Amino acid sequence: MVKEVNVWDYAGHIMETIGSGILLTTAYQDKVNTMTIGWGQLGVVWSKPVFSVLVRESRYTKEFLDKTGEFTVNIPLAKVDKNIIALCGTKSGRELDKFQALNLTAVPGQSVSVPGIRELPLTLECKVIYRQDQDPKAIEKTCFDRFYAAGTHNEGDYHTVYYGEITKAYIIEE
Numbered sequence: 001m002v003k004e005v006n007v008w009d010y011a012g013h014i015m016e017t018i019g020s021g022i023l024l025t026t027a028y029q030d031k032v033n034t035m036t037i038g039w040g041q042l043g044v045v046w047s048k049p050v051f052s053v054l055v056r057e058s059r060y061t062k063e064f065l066d067k068t069g070e071f072t073v074n075i076p077l078a079k080v081d082k083n084i085i086a087l088c089g090t091k092s093g094r095e096l097d098k099f100q101a102l103n104l105t106a107v108p109g110q111s112v113s114v115p116g117i118r119e120l121p122l123t124l125e126c127k128v129i130y131r132q133d134q135d136p137k138a139i140e141k142t143c144f145d146r147f148y149a150a151g152t153h154n155e156g157d158y159h160t161v162y163y164g165e166i167t168k169a170y171i172i173e174e
C-alpha cells in the first residue's frame with residue numbers, strides 16, 4: 001500500500017538525506033537495477049516539479065536510463081541499513097543482482113515501469129524530460145581536478161545530467 005504525498009513537504013528531508021546516499025532505480029525489460037547516488041537536485045523546471053540526477057558514463061544504470069527515460073528515487077525516512085547504501089554504491093548491476101543480494105522489496109511503479117523500494121519508503125517516480133552530457137571545458141577547475149582529472153579513479157568518466165519530471169510521490173507503507 002502506498003500513501004501519496006506532496007513532494008514539497010519532504011524537500012528539506014530529501015536534500016538533507018541525499019549526502020548520505022539514496023537510491024536511483026532503473027528497469028529495462030525483465031531487469032531491475034538500483035545504485036546509490038549522493039548528488040541530485042529537487043526543483044522546478046519548465047513549471048514542472050523535477051528531480052535531477054547525475055550519472056557517470058560507466059554506470060550500468062546509464063544504459064537503462066538511456067533506453068527507457070524512466071527512474072525512481074528512494075529515500076529512507078528512518079535509519080537505513082548501511083549495507084544497502086554501501087553495496088549499491090560499489091557493486092554494479094552488471095555483476096550482481098542487488099535486489100536479490102540485499103533482499104530488497106520491489107513495489108511496482110504507478111506512472112513508470114520502474115519499481116520503488118519498500119526498505120527506503122519515500123518514493124519519487126520520474127520521467128526524463130531533459131538530458132545533457134557534461135561539457136568538460138565548462139567545469140570549474142577545482143571540481144574538474146577532484147572528480148574527473150587524470151590520476152583520479154574516475155578520470156574522464158563524466159556525468160550526464162537527467163532532469164526527471166516527478167510524476168508521483170508517495171510513501172510505501174507496510
Ligand SMILES: Cc1cc2nc3c(=O)[nH]c(=O)nc-3n(C[C@H](O)[C@H](O)[C@H](O)COP(=O)(O)O)c2cc1C
Nearest residue numbers: 035036037038039055056060061089090091092093
Ligand atoms: C555515497 C555514494 C554516492 C554516489 N553517488 C553517485 C552519483 O551521484 N552518480 C554516480 O554516477 N555514481 C554515484 N555513486 C557510485 C555508484 O553508486 C556506483 O558506481 C554503483 O556501483 C553503480 O552501479 P551500476 O553500475 O549498477 O549502475 C555513488 C556511490 C556512493 C557510495
